[in-house]
Amino acid sequence: MTSTIITPTHPVSDALLQRAQQVVPNGMYGHQIATGLWPGAPQFVSRTAGSRMWDADGHEYIDLLCSWGPIIHGYQHPKIEEAVERQRRICDTANGPSEHFVALAEKLVDVVEHADWAMFAKNGSDVTTLCLTIARAHTGRGTILVEEGTYHGALPWCNPDKTGVLASDRAGLAYYTYNDLASVEKLVAEHAGDLAGIIVAPFRHDPAGSDLEMVDPAFAQGLRRICDDSGAVLILDEVRTGFRMSFGGSWEQYGVRPDLSSWSKAIGNGYPIAAVLGAERLRESAGSFFVTGTFWFSAVPMVAALTSITLLEEEDGVAHMFARGDQYVAGLREQAASYALPVTITGPVTMPYLSFAGETDHEFTMAWSAECAARGVYVHPKHNGFMSTALTEADVDAVLVATDGAFAEVAKRFF
Amino acid sequence: MTSTIITPTHPVSDALLQRAQQVVPNGMYGHQIATGLWPGAPQFVSRTAGSRMWDADGHEYIDLLCSWGPIIHGYQHPKIEEAVERQRRICDTANGPSEHFVALAEKLVDVVEHADWAMFAKNGSDVTTLCLTIARAHTGRGTILVEEGTYHGALPWCNPDKTGVLASDRAGLAYYTYNDLASVEKLVAEHAGDLAGIIVAPFRHDPAGSDLEMVDPAFAQGLRRICDDSGAVLILDEVRTGFRMSFGGSWEQYGVRPDLSSWSKAIGNGYPIAAVLGAERLRESAGSFFVTGTFWFSAVPMVAALTSITLLEEEDGVAHMFARGDQYVAGLREQAASYALPVTITGPVTMPYLSFAGETDHEFTMAWSAECAARGVYVHPKHNGFMSTALTEADVDAVLVATDGAFAEVAKRFF
Numbered sequence: 001m002t003s004t005i006i007t008p009t010h011p012v013s014d015a016l017l018q019r020a021q022q023v024v025p026n027g028m029y030g031h032q033i034a035t036g037l038w039p040g041a042p043q044f045v046s047r048t049a050g051s052r053m054w055d056a057d058g059h060e061y062i063d064l065l066c067s068w069g070p071i072i073h074g075y076q077h078p079k080i081e082e083a084v085e086r087q088r089r090i091c092d093t094a095n096g097p098s099e100h101f102v103a104l105a106e107k108l109v110d111v112v113e114h115a116d117w118a119m120f121a122k123n124g125s126d127v128t129t130l131c132l133t134i135a136r137a138h139t140g141r142g143t144i145l146v147e148e149g150t151y152h153g154a155l156p157w158c159n160p161d162k163t164g165v166l167a168s169d170r171a172g173l174a175y176y177t178y179n180d181l182a183s184v185e186k187l188v189a190e191h192a193g194d195l196a197g198i199i200v201a202p203f204r205h206d207p208a209g210s211d212l213e214m215v216d217p218a219f220a221q222g223l224r225r226i227c228d229d230s231g232a233v234l235i236l237d238e239v240r241t242g243f244r245m246s247f248g249g250s251w252e253q254y255g256v257r258p259d260l261s262s263w264s265k266a267i268g269n270g271y272p273i274a275a276v277l278g279a280e281r282l283r284e285s286a287g288s289f290f291v292t293g294t295f296w297f298s299a300v301p302m303v304a305a306l307t308s309i310t311l312l313e314e315e316d317g318v319a320h321m322f323a324r325g326d327q328y329v330a331g332l333r334e335q336a337a338s339y340a341l342p343v344t345i346t347g348p349v350t351m352p353y354l355s356f357a358g359e360t361d362h363e364f365t366m367a368w369s370a371e372c373a374a375r376g377v378y379v380h381p382k383h384n385g386f387m388s389t390a391l392t393e394a395d396v397d398a399v400l401v402a403t404d405g406a407f408a409e410v411a412k413r414f415f
Numbered sequence: 416m417t418s419t420i421i422t423p424t425h426p427v428s429d430a431l432l433q434r435a436q437q438v439v440p441n442g443m444y445g446h447q448i449a450t451g452l453w454p455g456a457p458q459f460v461s462r463t464a465g466s467r468m469w470d471a472d473g474h475e476y477i478d479l480l481c482s483w484g485p486i487i488h489g490y491q492h493p494k495i496e497e498a499v500e501r502q503r504r505i506c507d508t509a510n511g512p513s514e515h516f517v518a519l520a521e522k523l524v525d526v527v528e529h530a531d532w533a534m535f536a537k538n539g540s541d542v543t544t545l546c547l548t549i550a551r552a553h554t555g556r557g558t559i560l561v562e563e564g565t566y567h568g569a570l571p572w573c574n575p576d577k578t579g580v581l582a583s584d585r586a587g588l589a590y591y592t593y594n595d596l597a598s599v600e601k602l603v604a605e606h607a608g609d610l611a612g613i614i615v616a617p618f619r620h621d622p623a624g625s626d627l628e629m630v631d632p633a634f635a636q637g638l639r640r641i642c643d644d645s646g647a648v649l650i651l652d653e654v655r656t657g658f659r660m661s662f663g664g665s666w667e668q669y670g671v672r673p674d675l676s677s678w679s680k681a682i683g684n685g686y687p688i689a690a691v692l693g694a695e696r697l698r699e700s701a702g703s704f705f706v707t708g709t710f711w712f713s714a715v716p717m718v719a720a721l722t723s724i725t726l727l728e729e730e731d732g733v734a735h736m737f738a739r740g741d742q743y744v745a746g747l748r749e750q751a752a753s754y755a756l757p758v759t760i761t762g763p764v765t766m767p768y769l770s771f772a773g774e775t776d777h778e779f780t781m782a783w784s785a786e787c788a789a790r791g792v793y794v795h796p797k798h799n800g801f802m803s804t805a806l807t808e809a810d811v812d813a814v815l816v817a818t819d820g821a822f823a824e825v826a827k828r829f830f
Contacts, residue, residue, distance in 0.1 A: 016517050023520035023532050025698050030707025032511050044516075045509040053510060067508045070709060076504065085500075089491065093482045093685035094460040095468060095793060096447050101459075102431050105438035117438050122537045122687060123708045129570060137579030154706045155570065156548060163704035164552030168586035239709075265709055270508035272537060272687050272710035283440050289578035291569045292445025293538045294485060294654075294680055295687035378510060 005374045005405065013042035013056040030154075031068060031383075038370035038381055048075035051390040053378060061378035062399050064328075066386035069240055069265035072321075073311055074390020080269050080307045087303040098299035104306045108277055111309060113248040114257035115277035119286060121296050124239035125153030127262035127274040128199065130291060132157070134260060134278070135197030135233035136172075138285035143191040144235075145184060145198040148175035151207045152199060152237055152262075160207050172196075178204040178213060181222040188226055197233035197259075198223055202241045202250030203347065209362050209382035211355055212347035217254040224256045233282065236261040239274070243267075243309075244350040244386065247318050271304035312389070318350075321387040324396050325349030328387070331400040339411040353384035356410070364414050371406030379403075420789045420820065428457035428471040445569075446483060446798075453785035453796055463490035466805040468793060476793035477814050479743075481801035484655055484680035487736075488726055489805020495684050495722045502718040513714035519721045523692055526724060528663040529672035530692035534701060536711050539654035540568030542677035542689040543614065545706060547572075549675060549693070550612030550648035551587075553700035558606040559650075560599060560613040563590035566622045567614060567652055567677075575622050587611075593619040593628060596637040603641055612648035612675075613638055617656045617665030618762065624777050624797035626770055627762035632669040639671045648697065651676040654689070658682075658724075659765040659801065662733045686719035727804070733765075736802040739811050740764030743802070746815040754826040768799035771825075779829050786821030794818075 017034075020043075021027035027043070028034065034043035044056035051074050053063045066072065073080060091098055105118040121127050132144050152158040156169035174191060177183040178200075188195055200223060204213035227234040236258035241250045243266045251258065259282050264274035272295070278286055311317060329349045336343035342357035356364035362381050369381040377399050379385055432449075435458075436442035442458070443449065449458035459471035466489050468478045481487065488495060506513055520533040536542050547559050567573040571584035589606060592598040593616075603610055615638060619628035642649040651673035656665045658681045666673065674697050679689035687710070693701055726732060744764045751758035757772035771779035777796050784796035792814050794800055 016514055020517045020520065023517070023524045024534060025532055025693075025702030028512065029534060029702065030705065030711060032707070032712050034511065043511055045506060045511040045513060048506045048509050053506075055511075056514065063510065065510050067510055068709060070508050075506075075509075081503070084503075088496070088499075091460060091463045091490075093485050093687075094463050094490075095478065095480050095482055096449065096458055096460040096470075097443065098460060099431055099471065102435045102438070105435065109438045117440055119439060119444060122710065123541065125708065126538065126540075133571060133579035135579075136581065142581050154708065155544060156572075159705065161705035164548035164550075164700075166551065166557050166587045168583045171583035171586070172581045270713070272508075272713065278440075285579075287440030287444065290445065290574065290576040292447070293540065293569065294483060295537065296445060297447050298685070298687065 005371065007040060007370065007374045008057070008059050010042040010055060010057045013044040016044045016056060036382060038366045038373060040370065041373065050074040051388065051395050061373065061376050062395055064377065064379045064385040064399065066388050067270060068383065069386050070268070070270045072243060072266040072317065072388055073269050073308060074388050075270065077269060077311070077390070079311060080304050083303050083307040084271070084300055087300050092300040093295055093298040097297040098302065100299050100302040100306060101297060104302045107306055107309055108275060111247060111313065112261070112277050113252045114261065114279055116280040117278050117283050117286065119276045121274040122272050122293055123153065123274055124262065124264040125155045125158065126293065127264060127276045128152040128158065128237055128239065129155060130276050131199065131235040131260045131262050132197065133289070133291070134276070134282055134286045135235060137288055138233055138282055139196045139231060141194045141196040142172045143194045144173055144196055145176050145187050146173050147178050147200060147204070149206045150201055151205070179216045179219045181219055184223065184226060188230060195230050195232040197235050198227060199235040199237055201237050202245055205240060205384065209355070209365070211344055212353050212384060215254070220251050220254045220256040227259070233260060234258045238262060239264045241351070243312060243318065244321060245348055247312065267308065268301045268305040269308040271301035273301040273305050315389065317389040320389045321350045324391045325352060325387045327393065327396045328352065328399060331396070332403060335400070335404045335407050339407050341407055341411055341415060347384050350387045351384045364410055367413065368406045368410045371409045372402050375402035375405050377402040420786065422455060422785065422789050423472070423474050425457040425470060425472045428459045431459045431471060451797060453781045453788060455785065456788065465489040465491070466803065466810050476788065476791050477810055479792065479794045479800040479814065481803050482685060483798065484801050485683070485685045487658060487681040487732065487803050488684050488723060489803050490685070492684060492726070492805070494726060495719050498718050498722040499686070499715055502715050507715040508710060508713040512712040513717065515714050515717040515721060516712060519717045522721055522724055523690060526662060526728065527676070527692050528667045529676065529694055531695040532693050532698050532701065534691045536689040537687050537708055538568065538689055539677065539679040540570045540573065541708065542679060542691045543567040543573065543652055543654065544570060545691050546614065546650040546675045546677050547612065548704070548706070549691070549697060549701045550650060552703055553648055553697055554611045554646060556609045556611040557587045558609045559588055559611055560591050560602050561588050562593050562615060562619070564621045565616055566620070594631045594634045596634055599638065599641060603645060610645050610647040612650050613642060614650040614652055616652050617660055620655060620799065624770070624780070626759055627768050627799060630669070635666050635669045635671040642674070648675060649673045653677060654679045656766070658727060658733065659736060660763055662727065682723070683716045683720040684723040686716035688716040688720050730804065732804040735804045736765045739806045740767060740802045742808065742811045743767065743814060746811070747818060750815070750819045750822050754822050756822055756826055756830060762799050765802045766799045779825055782828065783821045783825045786824045787817050790817035790820050792817040
């Protein structure tokens with residue numbers, strides 16, 4: 001089933017980008033730069049609602065990227081917006097925190113299995129960095145083991161791009177291979193007596209269009225054992241994964257409790273907030289030093305987060321996202337098989353990534369994404385997608401009509 | 416003039432803090448911790464409006480702290496809230512930036528003298544760090560000169576608290592003394608060939624209750640000359656000062672243009688946003704690497720910032736804040752003199768800090784702040800205050816009634 005689809009043009013977005021190029025280096029930067037999407041992708045967004053977004057030229061899409069994760073209930077969920085609107089009129093950024101600071105910490109401690117306390121910040125990078133500092137404060141040691149090639153943020157210690165970064169910015173780090181416990185054990189031996197902690201993502205999600213790799217439970221359990229044996233701190237980076245693998249923490253299912261976890265994206269349904277969650281034994285160390293940020297205690301994102309997490313709980317949002325993810329991924333697999341396309345789909349179905357075998361620079365995946373976009377579905381060619389509770393079964397049915405047309409086009413052009 | 420004032424109690428705030436102590440290390444952390452205020456200060460805030468705030472127990476204050484700077488037009492300024500409310504319904508955090516990203520960059524480039532381009536982030540620490548990275552990318556050198564004891568954020572490289580920090584986190588830094596050009600020149604000689612940049616605050620504002628020190632224009636000009644001679648990058652940290660010393664940049668008045676400047680607090684009137692502004696010659700380097708954050712491109716804080724800056728421009732907000740600051744500081748000086756109190760007031764009148772000679776641990780200043788609070792004025796005993804455009808002449812008159820009572824009480828108890 002193919003149909004003639006005209007790739008949309010974006011004169012409004014293009015004109016905005018031309019203006020932006022005068023006043024922003026390259027006109028845009030970071031993960032949302034449109035040159036990382038399909039060729040000709042629009043840079044600017046004008047509107048969002050529920051499971052939908054509109055680019056600056058008014059083209060509507062069913063959105064499978066969810067702003068790279070934050071939008072877990074769809075854009076402008078009425079209950080979250082109602083709570084936000086009420087709070088915004090009362091108090092947001094102030095001289096001190098609001099009562100919602102306490103309620104949100106209580107809620108996170110209640111729902112996340114390993115958590116006995118919480119601290120809040122703004123960026124994912126704030127909280128991954130804070131986890132390293134707590135681990136070093138707690139152990140009095142320096143070395144943190146980090147997965148080679150992973151993404152824990154864009155500060156000098158963790159940015160995959162080393163431009164402007166000093167070797168000393170990473171002096172306290174040593175790099176292991178994901179799911180390779182021997183590579184960790186080798187480093188543990190090399191840094192015996194100085195091992196402060198191990199930071200790890202719940203599954204392997206390296207930047208720049210890599211396939212995803214689920215964790216081997218034995219690897220997760222091995223890291224826990226190594227940390228127990230050495231007195232080091234196990235840090236689980238939930239910034240990307242939080243609330244999309246399991247409500248109680250992503251490694252709950254493997255029986256592995258981290259000592260610290262870093263959270264951000266999906267906590268507040270798009271409102272800016274991040275959190276460190278920690279186990280009791282780390283509490284004193286976490287409270288042993290000064291750390292802060294101007295907007296870390298603002299009330300509105302805390303109200304958004306509290307409402308969002310309560311909704312997830314009351315409506316069994318994680319199960320909903322898995323159901324929609326199963327529907328989506330099963331449909332994709334069936335379609336790819338029907339066109340005999342060498343498609344790989346990796347990651348949890350709530351955060352799936354699709355790629356094609358045999359491409360050298362994502363050219364097939366980019367073409368597929370472009371064809372999806374021309375058919376009203378927004379899917380990133382180099383980054384996993386995200387399910388949200390706003391997606392209905394009918395939405396995913398509509399998505400699958402678009403993906404089928406996109407597969408047909410890719411099959412015709414490349415295979 | 417004294418009157419019997421009962422120091423207010425805060426059972427609601429105290430009960431919230433008891434709950435918080437179960438789920439947050441120490442119950443609270445960072446700059447907004449109430450133990451940094453006067454004895455018995457309330458930790459929690461319940462409501463804000465214009466120049467007023469209410470603590471969790473409903474005590475009303477005229478607020479002279481402005482959330483440590485962000486609130487430049489008063490809380491919930493109607494025009495800003497109207498623009499925010501409109502945008503919030505359309506689009507906030509999305510898959511790409513909105514048109515307001517471009518308009519805000521254009522506005523900042525228009526109003527800030529040295530700026531040819533802008534980049535946005537969330538925290539002050541994001542943008543001070545980004546300035547260092549840009550300077551290193553631009554020069555291919557490592558060393559950044561930093562004022563000994565200053566505050567540029569709470570990441571490992573700049574946190575005044577070194578708990579959990581490695582020596583290597585600061586390996587690329589060397590420390591000068593503010594307003595001491597010889598101390599800078601000594602470091603320049605020591606790091607000849609490796610000098611990437613100098614970061615400096617527009618005036619000296621060290622943490623922990625230090626008096627403020629205005630910059631010697633010859634020092635500012637000397638730093639500019641040193642950077643020109645050595646090819647290093649001059650970075651002005653405007654996070655605390657932006658739009659409260661001068662609309663076009665704080666060192667405009669001394670004829671000194673930085674190459675880069677870091678901004679945050681007062682840009683968005685409480686909405687979370689930060690910015691790097693840069694000169695043309697740094698544009699290519701600023702665009703030469705990947706840097707990002709999940710919420711850096713959200714539309715609502717950009718709309719808030721655009722509206723806030725436009726208001727400052729249209730209503731000559733900086734002049735308004737200086738007028739209120741002059742009224743306040745002149746009143747304080749007159750009152751202190753009338754009680755023969757050894758009061759020192761430092762900093763620009765828009766960001767004044769009051770201390771008492773002869774105190775060892777801010778005990779007089781804390782008592783004075785407590786007496787101000789009991790009389791309905793919120794002023795921090797260890798941090799400069801902030802004027803806002805929401806303060807009327809009558810507000811400052813009311814403030815001065817409270818401060819007079821507080822001075823009388825301090826005179827009676829301590830002098």
